[in-house]
Amino acid sequence: MPASSPARVNDFTVKIATVNGTGSASANTLLMKSIFRSGIPVMGKNYFPSNIQGLPTWYEIRVTRDGYVARSGQVDIMVAMNAETYARDVREVAPGGYLVYDSTWPRPALLKREDIGVLGVPLARLCNENFNGVRTRILMKNICYAGVLAALLDLDLAHIRQLLAETYAKKPQLVDSNMKAIQLGYDYAREHFTCPLPLHAAAMDGTDGHIMIDGNTAAALGCLFAGATVAAWYPITPSTSLMDAFKMFADRTRVDRETGRKNFAFIQAEDELAAIGMVIGAMWNGARAFTATSGPGISLMNEFLGLAYYAEVPAVIFDIQRVGPSTGMPTRTQQADLLLCAYASHGDTRHVCLYPANPEECFYMAVQAFDLAERLQTAVLVLSDLDIGMNDWMCRDLKWDDSYRPDRGKVLSREEILGLDKLYRYFDKDGDGIGYRTMPGVHPKAAYFTRGSGHTQYGVYTEDPAEYQVVLDRLMKKWDTARKLVPRAVIDATAGSSVGIVSLGSCDGAIHEAMHVLKEQGVGLDYMRVRAFPFSEDVEKFLAAHELLFVVEQNRDAQLRALLTLETAVDKAKLRSLLHYSGLPISSAFIVEGVLTELAPRRPALQHGAAHG
Amino acid sequence: MTFIAKPKVRHPSLPANALGLTRRDYEGALSTLCAGCGHDSITAAIVEASWGLSIEPQNMVKLSGIGCSSKTTAYFVSGGHGFNSVHGRMPSIAMGANAANRNLTFLGVSGDGDTLSIGLGQFCHAIRRNLNMLYIIENNGVYGLTKGQFSASADIGTRAKKGEVNFQPPIDPVLLAITLGATFVARSFSGDKEQLVPLIQAGLKHGGFALIDVLSPCVTFNDHEGSTKSYAYTREHYEPAVHADFVPLEREITAEYAAGETFAVVMHDGSRIVLRKLDAAYDPTNRTTAAVQIQERMKHGEYLTGLLYVDADPHKSAFHVVNGTPDAALNSIPYEALSPGSKGLEKVLARYR
Numbered sequence: 013m014p015a016s017s018p019a020r021v022n023d024f025t026v027k028i029a030t031v032n033g034t035g036s037a038s039a040n041t042l043l044m045k046s047i048f049r050s051g052i053p054v055m056g057k058n059y060f061p062s063n064i065q066g067l068p069t070w071y072e073i074r075v076t077r078d079g080y081v082a083r084s085g086q087v088d089i090m091v092a093m094n095a096e097t098y099a100r101d102v103r104e105v106a107p108g109g110y111l112v113y114d115s116t117w118p119r120p121a122l123l124k125r126e127d128i129g130v131l132g133v134p135l136a137r138l139c140n141e142n143f144n145g146v147r148t149r150i151l152m153k154n155i156c157y158a159g160v161l162a163a164l165l166d167l168d169l170a171h172i173r174q175l176l177a178e179t180y181a182k183k184p185q186l187v188d189s190n191m192k193a194i195q196l197g198y199d200y201a202r203e204h205f206t207c208p209l210p211l212h213a214a215a216m217d218g219t220d221g222h223i224m225i226d227g228n229t230a231a232a233l234g235c236l237f238a239g240a241t242v243a244a245w246y247p248i249t250p251s252t253s254l255m256d257a258f259k260m261f262a263d264r265t266r267v268d269r270e271t272g273r274k275n276f277a278f279i280q281a282e283d284e285l286a287a288i289g290m291v292i293g294a295m296w297n298g299a300r301a302f303t304a305t306s307g308p309g310i311s312l313m314n315e316f317l318g319l320a321y322y323a324e325v326p327a328v329i330f331d332i333q334r335v336g337p338s339t340g341m342p343t344r345t346q347q348a349d350l351l352l353c354a355y356a357s358h359g360d361t362r363h364v365c366l367y368p369a370n371p372e373e374c375f376y377m378a379v380q381a382f383d384l385a386e387r388l389q390t391a392v393l394v395l396s397d398l399d400i401g402m403n404d405w406m407c408r409d410l411k412w413d414d415s416y417r418p419d420r421g422k423v424l425s426r427e428e429i430l431g432l433d434k435l436y437r438y439f440d441k442d443g444d445g446i447g448y449r450t451m452p453g454v455h456p457k458a459a460y461f462t463r464g465s466g467h468t469q470y471g472v473y474t475e476d477p478a479e480y481q482v483v484l485d486r487l488m489k490k491w492d493t494a495r496k497l498v499p500r501a502v503i504d505a506t507a508g509s510s511v512g513i514v515s516l517g518s519c520d521g522a523i524h525e526a527m528h529v530l531k532e533q534g535v536g537l538d539y540m541r542v543r544a545f546p547f548s549e550d551v552e553k554f555l556a557a558h559e560l561l562f563v564v565e566q567n568r569d570a571q572l573r574a575l576l577t578l579e580t581a582v583d584k585a586k587l588r589s590l591l592h593y594s595g596l597p598i599s600s601a602f603i604v605e606g607v608l609t610e611l612a613p614r615r616p617a618l619q620h621g622a623a624h625g
Numbered sequence: 626m627t628f629i630a631k632p633k634v635r636h637p638s639l640p641a642n643a644l645g646l647t648r649r650d651y652e653g654a655l656s657t658l659c660a661g662c663g664h665d666s667i668t669a670a671i672v673e674a675s676w677g678l679s680i681e682p683q684n685m686v687k688l689s690g691i692g693c694s695s696k697t698t699a700y701f702v703s704g705g706h707g708f709n710s711v712h713g714r715m716p717s718i719a720m721g722a723n724a725a726n727r728n729l730t731f732l733g734v735s736g737d738g739d740t741l742s743i744g745l746g747q748f749c750h751a752i753r754r755n756l757n758m759l760y761i762i763e764n765n766g767v768y769g770l771t772k773g774q775f776s777a778s779a780d781i782g783t784r785a786k787k788g789e790v791n792f793q794p795p796i797d798p799v800l801l802a803i804t805l806g807a808t809f810v811a812r813s814f815s816g817d818k819e820q821l822v823p824l825i826q827a828g829l830k831h832g833g834f835a836l837i838d839v840l841s842p843c844v845t846f847n848d849h850e851g852s853t854k855s856y857a858y859t860r861e862h863y864e865p866a867v868h869a870d871f872v873p874l875e876r877e878i879t880a881e882y883a884a885g886e887t888f889a890v891v892m893h894d895g896s897r898i899v900l901r902k903l904d905a906a907y908d909p910t911n912r913t914t915a916a917v918q919i920q921e922r923m924k925h926g927e928y929l930t931g932l933l934y935v936d937a938d939p940h941k942s943a944f945h946v947v948n949g950t951p952d953a954a955l956n957s958i959p960y961e962a963l964s965p966g967s968k969g970l971e972k973v974l975a976r977y978r
Binding site for chain 1: 682683684686698699703704706707708709710711714716717718719720721722723724725726729746747749750754945949950951952954955958960962963964965966967969970973974977978
């Protein structure tokens with residue numbers, strides 16, 4: 013073990029390499045939550061395979077006293093539980109870091125690195141001696157490494173016991189067996205190594221008013237609170253957990269205690285085409301409805317999205333983006349559906365998109381998506397991604413304003429219908445490009461024919477050039493109304509720099525951290541996070557006000573940059589892309605490096621304060 | 626031209642239904658289909674059936690996909706909302722709309738291309754969900770709007786207008802629906818209004834998915850010699866097996882039926898379908914033998930028609946029964962009953978600390 017390691021409290025990354033399907037998820041959650049409950053900000057990222065059992069899987073826990081939410085890009089402690097990936101796992105440990113491995117079987121090759129501490133724990137032997145049954149021994153081996161880490165990192169065993177008690181409230185015997193495995197690892201580490209390590213945890217009060225939640229769960233809660241009653245979907249990674257969560261919450265809060273009847277319809281569709289069709293049918297008929305999918309599903313939904321746009325039917329779609337093209341890497345993250353969603357379907361179509369940056373925004377934007385969809389009578393796509401959707405993020409407590417009531421948009425009541433001479437479904441009475449709609453079942457006078465074929469502003473079939481164009485032009489007017497209603501960009505111009513970062517979605521955490529690092533090196537940058545398409549006016553202003561703009565996004569083709577150049581007056585030459593598209597979430601280190609490389613020749617002019625090398 | 630409104634002239638002698646409405650109140654825009662199109666006869670039968678059932682026009686939801694048949698939803702019940710969706714995807718729109726408000730009457734009109742080719746998947750799954758709707762296929766064996774290509778219902782050996790012969794086996798929606806577990810399966814002919822009108826009424830009142838496959842000749846592209854979907858061929862090969870009369874709750878069964886050949890299926894609201902067997906050996910309540918008998922007759926080029934299969938109790942598998950939705954429409958539930966509120970949220974968040 014290198015003797016010179018300096019103490020680093022609450023600022024390090026642990027990565028755990030295991031085999032899919034061995035129950036390591038519970039051990040990892042246990043570790044992360046016990047750290048969180050000690051008041052220490054923590055981040056967890058799961059890098060899992062598209063597989064049920066047997067392939068390698070990794071979990072990264074970043075203990076971060078500064079509350080950073082992105083990957084650091086460095087591994088300080090590796091728990092190597094998977095023989096298949098030993099070699100690369102050992103290589104990944106940063107100098108001065110540690111490797112924990114199962115020493116039941118000798119692994120001389122592992123000891124080749126002199127610059128890290130290698131800690132062997134005979135996990136398999138300990139569990140074989142103390143537990144019966146093959147499956148139990150495998151599961152307990154994973155719980156056992158959590159015990160080892162608890163000793164090495166100085167975690168509070170009381171939190172671990174409490175978490176186990178909550179998890180196994182209905183099976184108390186499991187609390188004891190799990191705790192026994194924790195203790196085995198804990199005692200072995202205390203006996204054989206100097207505990208804690210110089211890298212360790214220490215209780216603080218950095219998590220008050222925060223929760224650990226994944227974006228899909230938060231989005232599902234948003235749908236519940238928005239009053240959605242129809243949920244239709246086709247299973248696809250990484251969106252399925254959003255629907256599962258909605259069902260779980262709805263089963264708890266929407267079932268009549270006396271009758272057992274459910275105030276929601278939950279429909280597993282035969283494919284994504286049917287899922288979006290059901291959502292459109294339900295919203296057309298006055299229920300709030302949504303679907304969740306990922307890139308391949310959006311590809312299939314294109315035709316229906318065009319119908320929703322042209323026939324002006326509200327719909328809410330969550331796209332939990334994963335790696336493309338095609339099937340791509342279903343369990344890895346990317347932001348590569350930006351262009352697909354913005355202009356989905358043939359003909360002149362454009363769709364309102366929202367870009368949440370974290371689970372907290374998933375919650376609020378889910379509610380907003382329904383209000384926008386009904387106000388604008390169009391499809392609204394919420395573009396989350398696998399990193400936000402499936403990883404646990406520390407975020408501020410979600411708040412709910414009990415005075416909220418859904419904005420149903422321009423829907424004529426029975427009284428209003430009775431007062432009409434005739435219904436003009438697509439007529440722009442108010443000058444905002446939005447017509448008045450009616451629901452079936454109210455009055456024969458309210459009936460109109462919804463169609464994706466050419467129609468006049470009165471809703472009647474047409475092939476007349478002028479009549480067709482009136483409707484198409486009005487849809488553009490509605491688009492300008494959308495521009496005023498969608499969430500504005502989040503702008504941080506405190507640096508007052510001529511150089512800015514433009515980004516969206518889950519890049520946000522890494523950008524904040526990168527900006528801190530860059531500031532310490534004398535490079536202050538402005539930052540704009542776009543939160544919706546169409547772009548609000550402030551986006552145009554920010555772009556105009558900066559000489560150089562780094563466009564940070566997680567795709568190969570610079571899709572945000574493309575959207576900005578298509579939809580604003582920005583000079584293309586000012587935009588520099590920093591593109592991260594490996595499938596792993598973007599790290600702060602990637603951004604720092606990208607910015608510094610580009611700025612190297614201009615640095616003297618940009619520095620505030622002392623120069624750094 | 627669908628934008629030409631029909632003049633609403635009400636003749637004082639037109640009979641009114643229980644709502645005081647005449648047949649004119651159940652009509653729609655003028656048809657733009659070819660003169661003599663079978664589809665127009667079906668439209669007329671729908672008007673007659675809806676009027677006869679005294680359906681509130683605004684409570685009828687008319688759904689369709691794309692094609693000649695799908696245009697017809699504009700030609701009846703103008704007081705009901707219509708949704709002409711995308712090709713082959715009408716069942717999903719119907720599913721969503723029905724989920725939002727189960728208390729409306731859902732009538733889908735589709736064609737053989739819309740249902741049996743591009744929309745085959747959605748058709749099958751609407752049956753599996755036992756979605757409460759009447760699904761009418763206006764079946765003519767060809768694609769009309771694109772000028773006469775064979776559809777998936779074209780029989781082996783049938784000849785296209787330009788002489789081409791079809792060698793691919795047809796997909797028969799009736800056999801398919803019976804196999805998939807449909808609870809109401811009928812076949813009829815656009816030229817037999819007497820058979821079709823009560824079938825439509827029974828289908829609209831059926832508490833689950835009701836299919837009526839209506840042979841509906843295409844006068845322009847499939848009414849020639851050598852076609853097995855022409856008027857002449859259909860009339861010759863059409864074998865009524867079971868006649869169905871729809872008897873609403875409020876009406877007594879008065880017709881005289883020969884004993885042993887008739888029986889009534891009581892529907893959820895107390896209405897009845899009185900079935901009269903024209904083929905003594907045929908049992909429309911036995912899914913297995915029905916499928917066998919339909920196929921036996923098909924071997925001889927004959928189409929059995931009428932109500933070919935009916936499940937007297939479709940409710941146990943109906944979508945809303947399985948889902949457990951309340952009797953009230955989901956779109957009518959006040960927001961206050963849907964949101965757990967800030968206190969509810971606080972409770973939920975405890976799990977995430």
